[in-house]
Amino acid sequence: MNLGNKGEKTRAEIISCAKQLFYQRGYEATSFSDIVDATGLYRGNIYHYFKTKDDILQAVIAQHLVEFRALLSEWDSRHADPKSSLLAFVDMITGRRQDLVEYGCPVGTLNAELGKDRRDLQLAARALFDLFRDWLRMRFLELGKADAADALALHLLGRAQGIAMIAHVYQDTALLQREIQQLDAWIGQL
Template sequence: MSLGSKGEKTRADIISCAKQLFYQRGYEATSFSDIVDATGLYRGNIYHYFKTKDDILKAVITQHLSDFSALLSQWDSQHADPKSSLLAFVSMITGRQRELVEYGCPIGTLNTELGKDRRDLQLAARELFELFRDWLRARFTELGRVADADELALHLLGRAQGIAVIAHVYQDTALLQREIQQLDNWISQL
């Protein structure tokens, strides 16, 4: 398939629709038929690209990894200072306030759901956290925090996830904004 071909676009559309459905409804609550309906394609056309809903989820995870890798690379090129990069990570939360309050974190909710009864798929989804963990560890290492870089990376990742969960539970954007400000202050003091 050539880059930009109709088939490639169709596959990307299926992944995009499924990604949104999995985020808004959850993986288990989204049926293959829901994906068919959302794409407007015939079931057979989707089967041409994906045989199962699990195959679609794996493609969604791969797409998330690609998107987030590109975002992290963009931050690396935009911010020479590791603190600025860490603040960019926190600002990602700010830019998604409405979605986070309504649905929670897309990778956190997916991992939580899959971790209950689909550990095989959760291990693939966990790579999304590993991507951020590795990137955050590198930024803390650049700050000279070599001995506790991984601990700090997990702290920041965990704090961001906690903020998303609590803001979602209480449907509270103001709480989200206060917590983000505290993270910004903490990073600035490192």
């Protein structure tokens, strides 16, 4: 039997290139030829790994999930108390401020684009929100916010999305930093 080691590498390369392109240009705006050019592979070869462009997006979403899950468990191992964890979440925004200002939030912009006319794909992309939503809810639960944990999680997600969007629209990192400080303060006084 073939172990497919070589193939897995090519497959990962396709996903990696597509992930970046979908983020920076958007999903629909990225053509199959763009992926061909970015990977340096032949059209047919890519279709050997993915039957459709939609399938590539599904794989990209799955890859995002893997990476974000790794990030969350890293935070879990690094922070004992829930407030530090929440601050780590907010700190991620600061750390990625350059990309956020230039291309927006990868989770938010993807969901926004797909939500218009590809609701089937948006349901897959929503899993990225769910990942953070569930993780945040746990932290609020640990903070004793039993009956409002999910609402607080969604509130924080919304705050973060709003900040990322405005900062992206105005290409303004200072605005982002200022708003993030307010989020930090909000977490502190919980």
